[in-house]
Amino acid sequence: MKFFIDTANLNEIKEAQDLGILDGVTTNPSLMAKEGITGEDNIMAHYKAICNIVDNNVSAEVIATDYEGMISEAKTLSQIDRKIVVKIPMIKDGIKAIRYLADEDIRTNCTLVFSAGQAILAAKAGASYVSPFIGRIDDVSGDGVQLIEQIVLIFKNYEFKTEVLAASIRHNLHLIQCAEIGAHVATCPYKVIIGLLNHPLTDKGLAQFLADHKKAQQTAELA
Ligand code: E4P
Numbered sequence: 001m002k003f004f005i006d007t008a009n010l011n012e013i014k015e016a017q018d019l020g021i022l023d024g025v026t027t028n029p030s031l032m033a034k035e036g037i038t039g040e041d042n043i044m045a046h047y048k049a050i051c052n053i054v055d056n057n058v059s060a061e062v063i064a065t066d067y068e069g070m071i072s073e074a075k076t077l078s079q080i081d082r083k084i085v086v087k088i089p090m091i092k093d094g095i096k097a098i099r100y101l102a103d104e105d106i107r108t109n110c111t112l113v114f115s116a117g118q119a120i121l122a123a124k125a126g127a128s129y130v131s132p133f134i135g136r137i138d139d140v141s142g143d144g145v146q147l148i149e150q151i152v153l154i155f156k157n158y159e160f161k162t163e164v165l166a167a168s169i170r171h172n173l174h175l176i177q178c179a180e181i182g183a184h185v186a187t188c189p190y191k192v193i194i195g196l197l198n199h200p201l202t203d204k205g206l207a208q209f210l211a212d213h214k215k216a217q218q219t220a221e222l223a
Contacts, residue, residue: 047060123160
């Protein structure tokens with residue numbers, strides 16, 4: 001399973017990269033805005049800074065919603081660095097753009113996917129990744145993890161090369177469930193990645209080991 005971090009925050013990206021477990025980054029216009037990145041030059045420079053931290057797979061989203069605009073932005077974004085994956089929204093012109101970009105060997109991540117039908121269209125168009133938003137589905141009383149399972153099965157049935165990128169992950173259980181059902185990638189906020197480290201028995205066990213070691217040292221020193 002590939003691990004992406006879902007943020008545009010350079011410190012969080014560096015920390016996750018330093019753990020040695022990171023396979024990529026996903027951003028979106030909201031995450032870029034959260035970091036206060038505005039203006040085309042600053043946005044391009046920020047994507048380059050992200051690419052300089054990680055080894056591969058930096059999703060950068062187009063703003064245009066028409067075919068020509070998406071193609072033009074995708075070409076600009078893909079020229080920043082070979083690590084860029086262009087994020088294209090799941091709309092009619094987006095599907096056409098994904099097909100064009102696939103034929104040009106430009107990798108794409110089809111975003112805002114909320115149904116198996118949308119995922120099939122994106123895979124048929126040649127998307128490198130499809131991003132079903134599981135947290136947002138749960139928010140409206142759906143079952144986001146079930147959608148991932150359905151798409152994984154469909155892609156397996158037809159040997160689609162498109163990878164299922166579970167997005168909008170809100171907590172550790174989402175991540176574990178996505179791993180159980182074979183999502184190819186999970187993109188998580190920093191707190192979810194770090195949250196995987198935690199278990200109270202680990203903390204308790206380590207405290208005990210260190211206390212026993214200290215006691216044995218002190219006993220040895222007194223002897
Ligand atoms: C990632 O590619 C998505 O843009 C992101 O996971 C959306 O997450 P959210 O629903 O928490 O905003």
